Amino acid sequence: MVLKRAAFLLSALLFTTSCVVVPLSAARDAASNQRKINRLHLGQTLAEVEKTMGKGPERRSTRLRYDGLSIEEWSYLTDYIHRSDTTITFVGGKVEEIRVTPWVEKD
Numbered sequence: 001m002v003l004k005r006a007a008f009l010l011s012a013l014l015f016t017t018s019c020v021v022v023p024l025s026a027a028r029d030a031a032s033n034q035r036k037i038n039r040l041h042l043g044q045t046l047a048e049v050e051k052t053m054g055k056g057p058e059r060r061s062t063r064l065r066y067d068g069l070s071i072e073e074w075s076y077l078t079d080y081i082h083r084s085d086t087t088i089t090f091v092g093g094k095v096e097e098i099r100v101t102p103w104v105e106k107d
Contacts, residue, residue, distance in 0.1 A: 026080045033076040044095045
């Protein structure tokens with residue numbers, strides 16, 4: 001009986017270390033964000049993107065380019081399991097790029 005219990009505990013431990021635990025709310029939010037991002041396209045304005053997404057960015061950065069144009073990046077969680085966001089880059093107030101960005105850079 002003790003051996004069976006030890007085998008069960010060992011198999012449970014091995015199983016749990018090979019699984020990814022994802023909070024359900026985070027997975028739902030990511031899936032919702034991805035569905036909305038799939039409707040975006042190049043050339044949209046900040047206001048159009050915010051309307052499509054139903055909210056402002058989860059992360060935001062801004063800067064001025066050498067020629068004075070504003071660069072703004074908005075990020076939304078889109079894949080909790082693979083730990084990535086989608087970043088939308090605006091140049092001069094319009095979408096110029098939509099790309100997936102990992103949470104951690106791969107070496």
